[in-house]
Amino acid sequence: MTKILMFFILSFNAFANLNLAPPSFNYKDGKAIFMDIQKGEYKISYYPSTFRSRVKTTWEFEIAEEGYPLFDFVPWGIRAKLNGKRVRLGRVRSPGKVTRYRVIKKKLKPGRYTLELNTKIKRGITFGFRRVNSGFFIKDLAQKKFLEKYVPANLEFDQYPITFDVKVRSKYEHIFVANGKHTKISFNHYKIEYPNYFSSSSVYFHVFKKGRYRWQEDTFTSINGKQIPVIVYTKKKYDTSSFMEKAKEYFDELERDYGAWTHRELIIYGMAKGGGMEYPGATATSLRSLGHEMFHSYFAKGVVPADGNSGWMDEGLASWRDNGYKTFDHPGYEMFNLGAHSPYKRNTDDNSYRVGRAFFAYLNSKFDLKRSLRGYYAKYKNSLVTTQMFIKYLEEDTGLYLEGEFFQFVLNPNHRKNFVERIFKTKSVNEHHRHYSKKEMSAIL
Ligand SMILES: [Zn+2]
Known part of the structure; x- marks a missing residue:
């Protein structure tokens, strides 16, 4: 392999995630840009005797264009150092005021940087006598409820190796539950290495005093x-x-x-x-x-949505399964928009359950959807996907033209907001696992 070829392959890998990032946008005298974190280390310390916590986050990140890099952290209170020097941070709204981010208030040239962030854990934490109970529990139907609620994080498009070094300063033994590799360093001190396909919506972490559960x-x-x-x-x-x-x-x-x-x-x-x-x-x-x-360990966390416009597929599919993999000749509505919102949208549309499952039941009348999903899962497990990638896969797998169906029924920007309410005769709420009345059921199915 020549050096030049090697360079291209390395660059491609390093910036692979940025292809799935939302577009850069105007900010100050330049642009606000998304970063690609290469490695994230979090030193987390709990001090039950003083009811305090401390998190020191260190990222190696890369940017592909000049600008002001973006990331997120919800609570107030954050100190930052870029390449060892203090740097100011701000908050910035996305175009269309869809969401807000943290921004490094320094214009940077393309390249690799080290960012150090000092924060405290403010949510999902309770202290007791010589004990702590702290869990990084996430939600996906509202935005800014992923890892950024607890510790600094990038957006969902970025997969990066995350390491936690966690300590509880207590003489009572604590249990560390996490979906990563554990290494015990000493009493109440663990290192957790999460797989490198994880993003801000993947980390499971819960620490509590032994015997609590x-x-x-x-x-x-x-x-x-x-x-x-x-x-x-x-x-x-x-x-x-x-x-x-x-x-x-x-x-x-x-x-x-x-x-x-x-x-x-x-x-x-x-x-x-x-x-x-x-x-x-x-x-x-x-x-x-x-x-x-x-x-969802298969669809959502095995095959992973890249953004808020792709999450509808997982809820639609899960809901289609919950309802017994039904088949419909027609979805039962004329048009809807689940996945053609702003590219800055970060949460899943909460109509994804009932609209999504009706749509998948309809697709199932055209081909064996479950069989296709098996191949789709084998091809894309542990990687990020968008609705476009799903359509492309299904079209290649079945030889059918399906883009038109997707645009009509789930990616339709023309749909009237109240339309589905009338069809389904139910309120648009988070009905993740809500049971329907018989009447509602017959209206839907
Ligand atoms: Zn779900």
């Missing part, structure tokens, strides 16, 4: 022979075994339908009611939503 472990054997460690934990008053039994059932179903479990483990934080949230190889969920959330 009911705990059950098992091992599932994958169809490829791999042993998958399984952890179920719940509040003391709830039962872990029903989660474990159901998890085995869903694990077998999903492996049969889509192939081997791709993640290193399965972590289930079982809750009494409500919906759930998915992570790669992990979920915080009620028993009722467990199947839905485990499905």
Whole structure:
């Protein structure tokens, strides 16, 4: 391999994620630009005796054009050093005021930089006598609820190796639950290395005093022979075994339908009611939503949406599965827009469940969608996808022209907002796992 060829291949890899970033936009005397983080190290320390936490984040990042680099961190209070020197940060709105970011208030030339950020954890944290309970739980139907809610993070388009070095200064033993590789350094001090295909919506992290939750472990054997460690934990008053039994059932179903479990483990934080949230190889969920959330380890966290315009597919597919993989001759509505919003949109459209599943039930009348999904998963697991990539895959796989259907039914900027309300006769709310009345059901299906 020649040096020049090598250079091109390296550059291509380094900037691969930036192809999926939203467009740069005007800012001050230049442009606000998105960064590509190469490596992210987070030193997280908890001090229960003084009810404090401290996080030191160090990123190696690259930018491909000149400008003011963007990232995100929700709470106030952040100090930054760029290549060892103090640097000022600001907040900036995206075009169309769709979202807000943090911006480095210094115009930088293309290249590689080191950014050091000092912050505290303000959300999802409680202290007690010599103990801490801190979880980085995410949500995807509202924006700015990923990793950036707790520690500095890039946007969802960027996959980068993330390492946590976590310490709890307490003489009581704490448990560190995470969907990454654990290395014990000393008592209450662990290093967690997350896989390099993770992004700001992938990290599962929860630390608490030992004995705080009911705990059950098992091992599932994958169809490829791999042993998958399984952890179920719940509040003391709830039962872990029903989660474990159901998890085995869903694990077998999903492996049969889509192939081997791709993640290193399965972590289930079982809750009494409500919906759930998915992570790669992990979920915080009620028993009722467990199947839905485990499905997301395939579509959402196995094949990963690159942005807020791509997330509708995962909810549509999961919901299509929850409703028994139905087939419709017609979606039951004329047009809708789930995935053709602003490129700066960061959250999933909350109509993705019912509109998405009706659309997939319709596609299923044209070809065997489940069979196509199996191949799609095999091709794209652990990588990022957009709606366009999904359409292209399905068209190549089936030989059918499908773009027109997608544009009509799920990417249609002409749809009237209230249209679906009338058709479905239900309010547009987060109905992740909501049960329908019989009347609503017949209106939808
Ligand atoms: Zn879901």
